[in-house]
Amino acid sequence: MDLNNRQSADLLVRDADLVVTMAGEEIPGGWVAIANGCVQAIGPAGDEPEAADWLSARGALVTPGLINTHHHMFQNLTRAYGPAVGCGLFDWLRTLYPLWARLDEEAVYVSTYVGLVELALGGTTTTTDHLYIHPTNGLIDAQIRAAREVGLRFHPTRGSMSLTQKDGGLPPDELGEDEDEVLADCERLVGAYHDRSPGAMTQIALAPCSPFSVTGRLMERTALLAERLDVRLHTHLAEDRDEDDFCAERFGCRPIEYFERLGWGSSRAWIAHCVWPSEVEIERLGAWGTGVAHCPTSNMLLIGATAAARALREAGSPVGLGCDGGGGDHASLWLEARMAMLLGRHGHGPTGMSARDALHMATVGSAGCLGRDGELGALRVGAPADLVVWDIDEVALAGAHTDAVAAWLRSGPARARHTVVGGNAVVRDGRFRGDGLTDALRDHRRISTEWQRAALGAGIAVRPGTDDRPGRA
Ligand SMILES: [Zn+2]
Structure with missing residues (x-):
């Protein structure tokens, strides 16, 4: 003061x-x-x-301002997509990958613009985004353009997928990227946009998608590159029981052991979800100072379980909150904070999680995940x-x-x-206050309707597009 x-x-x-x-x-x-x-x-x-x-x-x-530590804004193009609403994580992804394969620069720009405005209206001032599908080049550049126009502080992460169905991974082969090209693009983006000065509006992190969609080799090489470029690391980890089975079968260990083995156990990384760590693994994450993006709504919708946020905080991990794109199907960090408070009390009773604890996660904890504690939050x-x-x-x-x-x-x-x-x-x-929302909503409606019509085939009802009517800002 x-x-x-x-x-x-x-x-x-x-x-x-x-x-x-x-x-x-x-x-x-x-x-x-x-x-x-x-x-x-x-x-x-x-x-x-x-x-x-x-x-x-x-x-x-x-x-x-609230800080969103995990999101996939492109997924607002397939919000509450009928064929996926009753699915668990792996089937939900398998159902939606073919629609997301249509991503192009316009779809990314429009979905990011709409997602950022939704976040701003809900009290978010800084957000990350995890874009891990790159059918064409330049998609993160389009996201940064949208963020500059909307005016939010933005930490895009360069996501990637390289372990596809032909090699035993989950995504279809058409979504796999060449690993050398991924790393070259990571380095290009950091060089072009990563601002290290106080008050930076844009910072880049590197974010191979998950153990079941990326090779261990790419995880290792990405960690080494992040070290060399001095930027942060992000990935999905310990989200679903299916992932435990996948890691046990394929790597002979649990997801967090795999993470450590690949050189990721450090305070440079923050991970999304972390629903299934053991007590020992919680202690290890805390000792490393690895951040956790707690995504309670997504976890309840897709998994029916939630991260041990209180134990993770007590162990020493920075714990922030995330909306998780289509997993949560909204972009209100207030809703996530309320859900985090309710689930904390569901697990531990009325003293288990206060409103101030939840606000702390949405601000100070989230800033810690993004490496901006002491500056933001x-x-x-x-x-x-x-x-x-x-x-x-x-x-x-x-x-x-x-x-x-x-x-x-x-x-x-x-x-x-x-x-x-x-x-x-x-x-x-x-x-x-910006002037692009009406156009963005009109284009968003056109693209999302096209995608869903194409996926469902003729004759199946999709809420009709209203391209002839301007969207209401
Ligand atoms: Zn996610």
């Missing part, structure tokens, strides 16, 4: 019911002043500095000004007067009134 800084601010978020910094302070009636994209000062009511512009947080809770003077103003003065929270954080997650659904990224209000008064 800097109460003596009287310089004029670019933007003042004022009159909050409560400002929760996640850096140890909760300030009733507080305000946050922003200059040059960073937090300039935070203080209590009555001490506000002058500012060129201001946002009202009256009747609202102010938190750091908490409101501190000098840190990038990423914050959310949540309406709490509305019907669904009537009667909540004594604990705004608990009310935010127990009641709701909560709505982001303003979502601010680096001092820029991407969402203001509940509306996305």
Whole structure:
């Protein structure tokens, strides 16, 4: 807190019911002043500095922006796809791979744009994305273009698949990539986009998809490349019991042993899911400092089980939250935080997971997964000004007067009134401020309808496309 800084601010978020910094302070009636994209000062009511512009947080809770640590935005093109909704993970993937094989630059750009706007409307300010299907080149470049237009902080990961059906893997052969070309593209993307400066808007990580879709050789070579380029590593791990069987049969070990054997057991990596580690493996992950993207909605929909988030946190792993693309079929980190709180209490009773624990995972824990702890995830003077103003003065929270954080997650659904990224209000008064959403939704509808019609064949009902009507922003 800097109460003596009287310089004029670019933007003042004022009159909050409560400002929760996640850096140890909760300030009733507080305000946050922003200059040059960073937090300039935070203080209590009555001490506000002058500012060129201001946002009202009256009747609202102010938190750091939420951070999404695992996602596949292209999968919003096949949301709740009928033939897959009753499937477990492996059959769900087998059903959807042929549709996803149609990905091209336009489909990636449009799905990323829509996914990023959905995240921003739900209070996310930083997100990663795991794009592991590359039928053509330049797809991550298209994602970065969308992120720059939308205005979110973006950590795309260069995914890959190289172990296909002909070699005993899960994906169809047409989706396998040449491993030398994957690594060359990883290096190209890091060179072109990875920004190491404080407040970076774009950072790249390397992300071979999973034990059942990538060779061990590519996992090893990717880990060595990440070390050389000093970037982070990401993959799916220990998501499903079928994966345990696959690893036992093919590699003679469990997924986390396999991960270690390939040189991935370190704080450079964060893994998605981690539903099935043993107690010993949880301790090892914690000792390595490997991060975990807890994806509770996806895990409940596709697997019917969930990560031991509390034990992983206690063991020392940074634990963040992730929406997981089509696995969760939404892009609201508020929903994930609420699901994480509920499942924590399902497992451990009413003291098992508080709203503040869940908010901590969605902010500080997630920042740790992305290697940006101490910089993102908490409101501190000098840190990038990423914050959310949540309406709490509305019907669904009537009667909540004594604990705004608990009310935010127990009641709701909560709505982001303003979502601010680096001092820029991407969402203001509940509306996305960019001008590309109407076009993106129109194109999204056309592409997703084409894909699903083609997969299901003529004569099978797909909700008709409405290409003749502009989408509503
Ligand atoms: Zn995933």
